[in-house]
Amino acid sequence: MIDRLAKFVRDTQIWQSVFRHGYPDNDRNQSLIMFSSVLLHLHPVKIRRSALRFRYTMCLGGLSAFMFLLLTFTGIFLMFYYVPDTRQAFQNIKDITSNVFMGGLMRDLHKWSAEAMVFLVWMHMFRVFMTGSYKAPREFNWGIGVILLTLTLLLSWTGYLLPWDQLALWAITVGTKMAEATPFFGYAGPWGQQLGMRVDNDIRFLLIGGTVVGQSALLRFYVLHCVALPVLITLGMVVHFWRIRKDGFSGPL
Amino acid sequence: MSERNTTENIYPRNPKKSYALMELVKGQGFQTKKQPEDTVFVWPHLLYIELIAALVFLAGLLWVCTFKHAPLEDMASADTTPNPMKAPWYFLGLQELLVFFDPWLAGMVLPSLIVVGMIAIPYLDINPKGVGYWAWKERPFAIWTFQFGWVQWWVFIIIGVFFRGLDWAWYWPWDDWHQHKPSSGATLNDMNVILEGWGMSVSAANMSTYIMTIGYFAVFMVLPAILWRKFSRNLGFARYVTVWGLMALLWISPVKVFLRLGFNIKYFLVTPWFKV
Amino acid sequence: MKDMRGFEADSGKAGDEPVTRRDFFTLVGWGGFLAAMGGVGLGSFKFYVPTVLYEPPTTFKIGPPKDYGLGVDVRWKAIGQFWVVREEKGMYALVSICRHLGCTPNWFPDQERFRCPCHGSIYDTNGNVRGGPAPRTLWRAAISIDPVDGQIVVNTSVRQDPDPKSIEGIAVYVEPEGRKVEPFYISV
Numbered sequence: 001m002i003d004r005l006a007k008f009v010r011d012t013q014i015w016q017s018v019f020r021h022g023y024p025d026n027d028r029n030q031s032l033i034m035f036s037s038v039l040l041h042l043h044p045v046k047i048r049r050s051a052l053r054f055r056y057t058m059c060l061g062g063l064s065a066f067m068f069l070l071l072t073f074t075g076i077f078l079m080f081y082y083v084p085d086t087r088q089a090f091q092n093i094k095d096i097t098s099n100v101f102m103g104g105l106m107r108d109l110h111k112w113s114a115e116a117m118v119f120l121v122w123m124h125m126f127r128v129f130m131t132g133s134y135k136a137p138r139e140f141n142w143g144i145g146v147i148l149l150t151l152t153l154l155l156s157w158t159g160y161l162l163p164w165d166q167l168a169l170w171a172i173t174v175g176t177k178m179a180e181a182t183p184f185f186g187y188a189g190p191w192g193q194q195l196g197m198r199v200d201n202d203i204r205f206l207l208i209g210g211t212v213v214g215q216s217a218l219l220r221f222y223v224l225h226c227v228a229l230p231v232l233i234t235l236g237m238v239v240h241f242w243r244i245r246k247d248g249f250s251g252p253l
Numbered sequence: 254m255s256e257r258n259t260t261e262n263i264y265p266r267n268p269k270k271s272y273a274l275m276e277l278v279k280g281q282g283f284q285t286k287k288q289p290e291d292t293v294f295v296w297p298h299l300l301y302i303e304l305i306a307a308l309v310f311l312a313g314l315l316w317v318c319t320f321k322h323a324p325l326e327d328m329a330s331a332d333t334t335p336n337p338m339k340a341p342w343y344f345l346g347l348q349e350l351l352v353f354f355d356p357w358l359a360g361m362v363l364p365s366l367i368v369v370g371m372i373a374i375p376y377l378d379i380n381p382k383g384v385g386y387w388a389w390k391e392r393p394f395a396i397w398t399f400q401f402g403w404v405q406w407w408v409f410i411i412i413g414v415f416f417r418g419l420d421w422a423w424y425w426p427w428d429d430w431h432q433h434k435p436s437s438g439a440t441l442n443d444m445n446v447i448l449e450g451w452g453m454s455v456s457a458a459n460m461s462t463y464i465m466t467i468g469y470f471a472v473f474m475v476l477p478a479i480l481w482r483k484f485s486r487n488l489g490f491a492r493y494v495t496v497w498g499l500m501a502l503l504w505i506s507p508v509k510v511f512l513r514l515g516f517n518i519k520y521f522l523v524t525p526w527f528k529v
Numbered sequence: 530m531k532d533m534r535g536f537e538a539d540s541g542k543a544g545d546e547p548v549t550r551r552d553f554f555t556l557v558g559w560g561g562f563l564a565a566m567g568g569v570g571l572g573s574f575k576f577y578v579p580t581v582l583y584e585p586p587t588t589f590k591i592g593p594p595k596d597y598g599l600g601v602d603v604r605w606k607a608i609g610q611f612w613v614v615r616e617e618k619g620m621y622a623l624v625s626i627c628r629h630l631g632c633t634p635n636w637f638p639d640q641e642r643f644r645c646p647c648h649g650s651i652y653d654t655n656g657n658v659r660g661g662p663a664p665r666t667l668w669r670a671a672i673s674i675d676p677v678d679g680q681i682v683v684n685t686s687v688r689q690d691p692d693p694k695s696i697e698g699i700a701v702y703v704e705p706e707g708r709k710v711e712p713f714y715i716s717v
Binding site for chain 2: 585606607608610629630632633634635637640644645646647648649659660661662664695696697698699700701
Binding site: 024027030031033034040043044045046047048049050051052054056059062063066070086090093094097104105107108109110111112113115116118119122125126129130131132133134135136138139142143146147150153156157160163164165166167168169170171174175177178179180181182183186188189190191194212249 | 291292293294295296297298299300302303306307310311314315317318321322323324325326327328329330331334335338340341342343344348351355356357359360361362368371372374375376378381382383384385386387388392395396399403526527
């Protein structure tokens with residue numbers, strides 16, 4: 001009875017239009033699913049058995065990508081209850097942790113998976129170096145990876161300002177003061193003043209939209225953290241994954 | 254030449270056909286060293302591993318969330334800086350570096366050079382060995398250099414996380430972390446001031462610091478070419494200069510820490526525009 | 530040279546005319562495109578530069594000189610980010626922003642030092658650096674006496690920032706007497 005119902009469903013035009021092949025329990029369908037699914041075709045159809053060994057990749061790259069998905073997921077939830085306003089932001093965070101159903105868990109997860117992502121990305125880079133996987137023809141993809149690592153750190157840094165607590169304010173004050181010391185483009189950096197940089201026109205002023213870390217800094221960092229940097233890092237990840245397939249795997253894969 | 258003739262002889266072009274064998278070349282086929290029977294389907298073998306890894310990691314994160322909550326301090330206020338003010342752990346290495354270098358160097362130039370240097374690695378490493386497996390012995394230079402930077406990075410982070418307390422003074426784990434340490438009695442001096450103290454004239458002292466700084470880089474540029482001739486010749490000029498220039502910068506943090514802690518030197522080079 | 534239809538082409542002879550018509554249009558097309566893109570880039574940059582700022586005030590009336598005793602007074606640090614220092618003969622205001630990376634140092638009366646919690650910079654009451662990574666001396670803010678009501682006026686947006694040098698014992702040093710100039714010092 002159930003078998004007949006299942007067969008009926010599977011024979012409908014709707015089902016057939018969604019799933020182009022049967023359940024992947026034989027060679028043909030296991031190949032077809034890798035070809036026909038946009039997400040799964042990041043992978044090849046077959047890989048060498050030795051590549052499955054945990055000791056080779058330790059899943060570090062994959063877990064970094066998973067952390068990014070988890071951060072997007074929890075970040076979107078947090079955005080529903082957060083206003084980037086210096087008078088409200090701190091209270092919003094308190095509300096999220098104490099009043100919103102599962103809000104505290106979402107914030108904790110966002111925080112710890114962000115830290116985990118930094119760690120995983122670093123270790124992934126370490127692993128790729130130690131197994132020599134950056135060598136020709138994969139030089140370019142290593143470069144993309146370094147940029148992704150930098151973007152990960154920038155995402156963490158911009159996210160730091162959003163709770164508008166003491167840690168936020170001072171971490172960003174210190175960080176943007178460093179921008180002020182940039183050679184040529186910063187007011188306090190070497191050759192900055194010689195090139196006409198002032199407190200109100202140098203690179204730090206652009207970054208925080210003012211001379212002190214205040215409302216415009218919060219708004220700018222919010223937009224960078226929630227829109228600009230995630231879009232950039234997604235683009236980078238797309239290229240990174242594509243190149244893994246196109247440049248070929250090192251070693252056992 | 255002979256290859257072309259061979260191809261023509263074995264497979265003569267047929268004008269009636271729209272296709273033809275273009276060329277036979279020597280080389281390895283795609284399947285060399287890859288036995289088809291050694292491969293497995295990604296679905297389900299690899300996908301299961303990925304799913305399990307993700308779920309285990311997520312479970313671990315959830316477990317952490319049950320007893321360790323994301324920190325939230327008092328509301329931001331420009332009046333008082335918390336003491337000590339620590340950046341998140343992954344930036345503490347840079348924050349520690351800021352104790353020894355001016356912000357333009359520790360905060361902007363050195364981090365940028367780390368990024369640029371890392372991107373350059375594949376183009377600087379000409380050793381073809383050790384691709385795709387854990388290998389120490391086949392590429393000692395690459396690995397020792399990388400480890401040197403990697404260990405520095407973590408040592409600075411560990412110092413920042415575990416050994417810096419009130420007023421960013423050095424605290425041992427067994428010290429009282431709520432008690433301010435008296436300001437250190439040692440006074441810091443610039444290299445040229447120290448040289449003046451030894452009886453040099455002002456201009457001679459300044460000149461000496463310039464010469465010593467240039468000498469520092471010159472050692473990195475000249476010494477390897479003498480010590481490792483073959484290795485240097487293989488690198489070629491452009492790679493050689495880049496590799497050893499970056500190497501000199503990789504050593505700059507330990508050298509400065511040594512000068513600061515050993516000899517109380519604040520800057521070893523003072524120019525009208527910047528100080529190092 | 531003949532073109533595809535067999536006519537003599539009116540341009541394109543190598544060396545005869547340096548720029549063919551096709552080259553010219555390519556140049557104009559790409560040039561126009563790049564110029565437009567450059568304009569978009571400049572416009573985006575200009576858009577990103579804020580033109581109106583809403584920032585906290587920088588000028589404070591802090592009462593008459595008789596309110597302040599000898600030494601460092603910290604009561605305005607929380608409100609205006611400056612310390613008032615009174616000496617035997619005069620007064621000045623030090624901006625409470627560390628010259629290293631902008632944290633707020635704390636005043637330790639027992640040590641007579643300002644110490645920064647971020648990276649451990651140490652200053653004396655003149656603003657000279659007695660330790661830590663700070664590359665310059667503390668700013669002094671503009672200070673004056675309002676002729677109408679006799680109150681002290683401090684403006685922290687006008688700052689004295691002389692070039693320091695290194696002397697035996699103090700790494701970042703400015704002669705304090707040289708800093709006692711209008712409008713950064715008032716005699717009382």
